[in-house]
């Protein structure tokens with residue numbers, strides 16, 4: 093009898109223990125995490141207020157897309173952190189004048205300190221952006237086409253034609269297109285900003301040290317996001333070291349500091365006017381009086397609500413434009429070249445279309461090229477499948493709270509949206525992983541409404557007050573450069589397949605290998 097009572101009380105105790113554990117588990121923050129494919133992702137998700145995005149793992153955002161397929165449009169990482177894949181939610185979060193501020197845990201990168209990228213408040217960032225946005229409008233970019241965009245494009249294609257490449261056995265040249273497009277983008281953005289390029293296109297074989305340094309930085313991007321204080325402290329400590337020491341032992345830092353100095357000197361030169369333009373390694377050429385991106389910011393009008401920026405802030409914005417515009421533009425160009433060459437039918441259709449232009453299309457402008465349906469389709473697909481910034485873009489739910497997909501979301505919740513996830517929502521994009529320029533072309537079985545619907549779901553430049561200010565510049569460069577490249581050269585892939593083009597999320601996508609192409613002047 094005693095044994096039976098013992099057994100019963102043990103069973104009872106076990107039952108109580110089981111329910112106690114279950115209860116503790118249910119009220120503990122671990123509870124929502126069981127819905128995740130494994131504890132790895134969950135384990136550190138609450139650290140520093142972000143998802144632990146395991147960005148060294150190639151499949152992170154792909155896992156996220158899979159979770160949405162399994163669990164619906166809202167996936168929780170933590171009670172106060174969630175990921176949404178719903179167009180209405182996106183448009184609510186990323187609208188003009190949004191009250192969903194950028195997450196202060198995420199937008200902390202010390203390399204971008206003083207720039208408006210790290211300003212979380214929409215109002216403060218908008219006031220600052222407003223001074224520069226007129227120079228990025230469609231009209232402004234069109235006006236700059238001949239004087240600021242084309243000279244860099246001409247230089248790029250001329251280099252491809254004559255220099256910097258190894259001649260292979262069959263007489264064609266092998267070009268590292270991953271590096272080439274990034275050198276092009278960095279020089280193009282800098283030229284657009286100050287009418288003077290950075291000079292990286294001149295690096296032999298496009299192997300510019302600064303572009304390699306940017307790679308080094310991209311590879312460490314999870315650190316400033318998850319360990320902002322530690323990374324910030326390390327960064328500040330490095331800034332205090334003597335320059336020779338940084339140059340000797342920390343090349344990526346040294347090169348980044350060099351470009352930051354170039355930006356600072358160029359801003360100083362603009363501030364000091366003509367006298368300043370003549371001095372300094374980064375001095376602008378005398379006599380080039382066209383307006384620059386910083387004209388309004390250098391002469392702010394208080395009555396219009398313009399903030400007065402310090403030289404550090406202006407230089408930080410100049411540096412921001414350069415880094416924000418380099419990898420993104422180059423990734424889209426790389427995606428365009430790779431996918432076009434990988435699919436012979438797409439390549440042939442593009443070549444046929446470009447042959448309708450004046451010889452070698454050297455004088456065709458952006459407006460004309462944009463009207464070429466197939467080229468335009470290639471540009472759109474390249475942007476869709478290079479994603480711009482594929483990861484989380486976290487924002488904070490405002491005091492009024494929010495409603496996503498019928499669910500009430502409390503204030504203070506951190507909500508993330510991934511462009512990668514949206515662009516691979518199969519219910520919106522059929523065969524989402526396939527490169528299909530024709531999906532953007534109005535045809536017999538694909539009407540204008542269907543294309544307009546895709547536009548609504550196309551998020552490469554994000555939306556609203558914090559969307560990409562460089563969108564028009566990027567579109568112009570993509571149309572102009574791709575037309576020139578495919579019209580002037582015969583190209584084929586060289587030892588580059590899908591495996592080399594696989595990527596991981598380092599804020600921007602970083603491919604496993606480089607895109608290399610054989611290139612020779614086209615005869616027709």
Ligand code: HEM
Nearest residue numbers: 209413416417420421424480481552553554558560562566
């Ligand atoms: C294919 C090219 C490009 C793509 C796909 C792209 C995409 C994006 C995206 C998605 C964002 C939002 C990021 C976020 O919310 O954290 C962004 C922001 C930004 N982009 Fe771009 N971008 C491109 C080119 C450029 C160029 C050429 C420039 C400059 C000349 C530029 C400057 C910026 C800046 C300054 C921001 C920060 C905006 C802010 O914080 O308010 N981008 N871009």
